[in-house]
Amino acid sequence: MTSPAVRAVRLGPRSVAALVLVGAVGVAAFGWPFLAPPESQVSAHAEDAPWLFAGLLVLLVAVVAATISESGLGPKAVAMLGVLAATGAALRPIGAGTAGIEPMFFLLVLSGRVLGPGFGFVLGSVTMFASALLTGGVGPWMPFQMLAMGWFTMGAGLLPGAARLRGRGELVMLACYGFLAAFAYGTVMNLAGWPFMGTMASNISFDPHAAVPANLARFLAYCLATSMGWDLGRAVCTVVLTLTLGPAVLRALRRATRRAAFETPVTFDAPGA
Secondary structure (H helix, E strand, O other), X not given: OXXXXXXXXXXXXXXXXXXXXXXHHHHHHHHHHHHOOOOOHXXXXXXXXXXXXXXXXXXXXXXXXXXXXXXXXXHHHHHHHHHHHHHHHHHHHHHOOOOOOOOHHHHHHHHHHHHOHHHHHHHHHHHHHHHHHHHOOOOOOHHHHXXXXXXXXXXXXXXXXXOOOOOHHHHHHHHHHHHHHHHHHHHHHHHHHHHHHOOOOOOOOOOOOOOHHHHHHHHHHHHHHHOHHHHHHHHHHHHHHHHHHHHHHXXXXXXXXXXXXXOOOOOOOOOOO
């Protein structure tokens, strides 16, 4: 019989509410080109909106991370978070600029699966922040990357069968999730960068005065022209690493989780006891 899944962070009502809030704002931040009609004030400020959303997102992601930490991210979980975030940040530059080969994604999928959605959201956001500092990728896109990676890792923690599903079935599920989520990540990040193009590429750039169907066609052309190959490389890399290295990494993560005993409070002996 499989033991119940141990979570590094138990999400409380405040944490769930914060995640829902940042999720709603995130949908607006990524999707405003299709949510705001051409005559709206948002479309009238098309050049300013991405910057405003970027500033708002970085604050909201920080608030959510702080709320989740307050709800139960103890010293053991913080130590685990530091190790995994540092490892993920170090993995990201390995394939930078090479057909989307980014091994960081597979590690975050497995970590989110073992450690749960709350820990996964914080881990994804912190890892992307650390990797941006490491690679010099700091810019207005970074808050969008942090939120998207938080969603990516949290989604792995929400997959079914955390307590019972093991073996090949679990690996196939994680590989399928990693494949689809890699494309989803690339698509939402395209949404974040697309409005910044202005008139640099008139055939595929965002037109604040065009109707939604026209902008949707432009966005699809933009994705096909700029990121389809990169997203496919990321997806295939995630699947291959999950199926080959997944069993060993899952065992290591679960062994570390059991030994850490996250749900057991840390106590200190009094001096002279």
